[in-house]
Every structure is written in structure tokens, then in C-alpha cells.
Amino acid sequence: MPAPANPVSYAFERVLAEVRAGDHPGNVADYIPELAKGDPEKFAIAAASVSGHSYAAGDSTTRFTIQSISKAFVYALVLAEHGVDAVLTHVGVEPSGQAFNAISFDEQGRPANPLINAGAIVTTSLIPGTTADERLEHIRQGLSAFAGRELHCDETVAASESATGDRNRALAMLARSSGALVGTVEDTVEAYFRQCSLLVDAHDLAVMGATLANDGVNPVTEQQIVPAPVARDALSLMSSCGMYDHSGQWLFNVGLPAKSGVAGGIVAVAPGEYGIGVFSPPLDPVGNSARGVAALRMLSEEFGLHLFRHPARPVSPVSAIETDPHTATTTMRLRGSLDFVAAEQVAYEAVGIIDASGSRTLVIQAEDVTEASNVAIMLLHDLLTRARDAGIDIAVIDPDGVLRRK
Numbered sequence: 001m002p003a004p005a006n007p008v009s010y011a012f013e014r015v016l017a018e019v020r021a022g023d024h025p026g027n028v029a030d031y032i033p034e035l036a037k038g039d040p041e042k043f044a045i046a047a048a049s050v051s052g053h054s055y056a057a058g059d060s061t062t063r064f065t066i067q068s069i070s071k072a073f074v075y076a077l078v079l080a081e082h083g084v085d086a087v088l089t090h091v092g093v094e095p096s097g098q099a100f101n102a103i104s105f106d107e108q109g110r111p112a113n114p115l116i117n118a119g120a121i122v123t124t125s126l127i128p129g130t131t132a133d134e135r136l137e138h139i140r141q142g143l144s145a146f147a148g149r150e151l152h153c154d155e156t157v158a159a160s161e162s163a164t165g166d167r168n169r170a171l172a173m174l175a176r177s178s179g180a181l182v183g184t185v186e187d188t189v190e191a192y193f194r195q196c197s198l199l200v201d202a203h204d205l206a207v208m209g210a211t212l213a214n215d216g217v218n219p220v221t222e223q224q225i226v227p228a229p230v231a232r233d234a235l236s237l238m239s240s241c242g243m244y245d246h247s248g249q250w251l252f253n254v255g256l257p258a259k260s261g262v263a264g265g266i267v268a269v270a271p272g273e274y275g276i277g278v279f280s281p282p283l284d285p286v287g288n289s290a291r292g293v294a295a296l297r298m299l300s301e302e303f304g305l306h307l308f309r310h311p312a313r314p315v316s317p318v319s320a321i322e323t324d325p326h327t328a329t330t331t332m333r334l335r336g337s338l339d340f341v342a343a344e345q346v347a348y349e350a351v352g353i354i355d356a357s358g359s360r361t362l363v364i365q366a367e368d369v370t371e372a373s374n375v376a377i378m379l380l381h382d383l384l385t386r387a388r389d390a391g392i393d394i395a396v397i398d399p400d401g402v403l404r405r406k
């Protein structure tokens with residue numbers, strides 16, 4: 001018997017059909033002549049979870065050039081390579097409020113952020129390598145690791161962009177004159193054109209996004225691609241600057257860090273949960289995929305993915321509290337992964353129960369605790385020290401040592 005269709009993929013099919021039926025006008029980009037050949041009817045949604053589960057609907061294996069989506073991932077590679085402080089001297093982190101190809105530099109001559117062309121070209125110049133080929137190879141390997149498969153460049157699109165790319169060369173020259181761009185203009189823009197011409201499909205974007213969602217660990221290959229703080233920094237930038245001069249509206253409506261490209265792709269990330277890739281070539285006036293924006297807005301609303309939604313109340317870290325009046329002993333059973341929020345709840349309940357029960361002994365049963373963050377361990381140790389100071393006997397049952405100070 002065939003396996004039943006997965007309900008998540010089925011929900012994606014429905015979103016595709018509803019968005020197709022709606023009115024989302026757009027035009028396929030033609031300022032890069034090769035992109036004008038994009039099929040306006042193609043439409044795909046794919047998602048990958050941080051547990052490595054994948055879902056897809058529509059034309060999810062159709063390949064297209066990654067374009068500006070590459071900028072977020074190349075920025076992550078550069079941060080991992082040089083560290084935030086060094087990179088910040090070359091490119092800022094402010095939304096520009098301007099179009100992707102704007103001449104956008106601050107008083108120090110830095111491009112406003114790495115997700116518009118000026119900033120992206122500077123970012124590419126910070127990739128190790130002296131020739132365009134060396135830089136591109138470094139980028140290709142890095143982005144392939146994010147996707148969990150070997151990506152390749154569409155040389156025809158890259159050549160087409162190079163032939164019409166004088167505005168990007170001009171941005172690179174301005175950046176070089178201020179010292180933001182290192183290396184030569186020509187090598188850098190050639191590497192940049194080819195980085196934008198790496199071929200991906202919607203599923204690749206989903207896995208790349210899921211890697212950022214998963215603290216920099218690709219959930220399919222289980223490889224750490226960039227350190228966790230770098231993944232967080234890339235997501236911060238995507239949430240403030242990822243959708244060009246539509247970024248504020250996007251955060252307001254959709255509420256997910258995202259990055260779009262002129263070939264019609266968008267990657268969106270639900271941190272700690274999913275990476276989502278969508279693809280539909282016709283672009284709205286800002287340069288974002290018109291149907292892609294509509295699909296992500298619908299997904300965010302229907303699936304409750306907005307970053308600032310009221311989150312579901314997590315399961316209590318205290319699974320049981322038992323008081324034995326004969327021995328004046330209270331036992332608290334803890335469970336799961338303890339972070340600051342969980343430790344705050346444990347401490348709050350412990351203080352309350354000691355007051356109310358009059359117990360003289362507190363037993364913390366931590367057998368079912370899977371992990372504890374540094375701040376959770378600190379709070380719990382502080383709680384126990386204070387309880388001891390108040391004359392309460394403490395026993396901690398922690399066979400795996402998860403509550404031990406690291």
C-alpha cells in the first residue's frame with residue numbers, strides 16, 4: 001500500500017493553489033537578460049525542519065539561480081572567517097530603506113548592510129582568495145555545505161550578468177575608494193556575479209534556511225557549517241534588511257527572517273523550527289517574488305509562524321510536586337531541557353512550596369532532565385544555596401550530572 005500523502009505537503013499544495021488563484025501581479029526580471037527566460041508559471045514551496053524532515057509541493061525540483069539569497073549565506077561565511085568586529089568595519093547592519101541596487105554608503109563609506117548589492121559585493125571581497133575563481137570556489141563550497149549537496153554555477157546567467165553589470169561595478173568602485181572593499185573590483189564582481197548564479201531549488205533553500213534555524217548545524221548532514229552566534233547574526237540581518245525596502249512591511253506582515261532573489265526565490269526561517277524555500281519568478285515592484293511573498297504570508301498566518309506571535313505555553317519543567325507530611329519532605333520532579341525560562345519556573349515553584357508546606361527537606365529529582373543551560377544551572381544552584389542557608393536540607397538526584405556546574 002502506498003504511504004499516505006504527508007499532511008504538511010498537502011497543506012503546501014493548498015497554499016500554492018490559493019495563491020495561484022489570487023491576484024499577485026509581477027514581472028520576471030529582465031535587467032539580466034538570461035533571467036527573462038524564467039518560466040512565470042513555475043511555483044514551489046519546500047520546508048525542512050531542524051529535525052531534518054522535508055516537505056515540498058509544486059515545482060520544488062526546478063533549479064533557478066540563487067541571486068541575492070546568496071548574500072545572507074556569504075555574509076555568514078565571512079563572519080565565521082573574520083569575526084563580527086572586523087566585518088563591521090567594512091559593512092554596516094542598518095536597513096537602507098532603499099532599493100537593492102542603490103548607492104547606499106554611510107558617513108564612513110561603508111555600505112548600509114550586506115544584503116543590498118553594495119554591501120554584498122564588499123562582503124564577497126572579504127572571502128579568502130586572490131582571484132575570482134578562488135573566491136567563487138570558497139563560496140561555492142560554503143553554500144553547498146549549507147544546502148547539503150554540491151551546488152554549481154550557471155555560467156550562462158553569470159556571463160549575462162557580467163555583460164550588463166556596470167551598476168554593480170560602479171558600486172564596487174565606490175566601495176573600493178572608501179576602503180570598504182578589499183582586493184580588485186573586477187575579481188570581486190566576477191566572483192559576486194557567479195555566486196549569484198549558483199543553481200538551487202526550493203528544497204535546497206529550505207535546507208539552507210533550516211541550517212540557520214538550527215544554530216548553524218545542517219539538520220540533514222548534521223555538519224556544523226557556521227558557529228551558532230554567526231547563524232543568529234545572519235538571521236538578525238535577514239529580519240531587518242532581507243526584503244530590501246519592503247523589510248519593515250515584511251516583518252510586520254510575515255514576521256520571519258527572510259532573503260529574496262531576483263530569479264524568484266525566497267528563503268524564510270522560523271528560528272529553532274524550520275527553513276522554508278519558495279520559488280516563483282514574477283517579481284513585485286520592490287523586486288521580491290510576488291507569489292512567493294503571498295505564499296509566505298499565508299503560511300505564516302495559517303501556521304502561526306510569526307516571530308512575535310504569542311508562543312504556545314511550554315510544558316512545565318516541573319512534572320510533579322509531592323509532599324510527605326510525616327517526614328516534612330517535598331520532592332520536585334523536573335523534566336526536559338532547562339533554560340532560563342524553565343529555571344525561573346522551577347525556582348518560583350520551589351520557593352512557594354517551601355513556604356506553604358513547611359517542609360524541612362527538599363528533594364530535587366532531576367532524572368528526567370535532558371540538559372540545562374549555564375544560566376539555568378546558576379539559578380538552581382543559587383536556589384539551593386539559599387534554601388540551605390534557611391535551614392532546609394537539600395538532596396539532588398542527578399544521575400547524569402546535567403545540573404553540575406560546567
Ligand code: GLN
Nearest residue numbers: 067068100117196261262
Ligand atoms: N545578481 C543580482 C544583481 O546583482 C542580484 C540582485 C537580487 O537578487 N536582488 O543585480
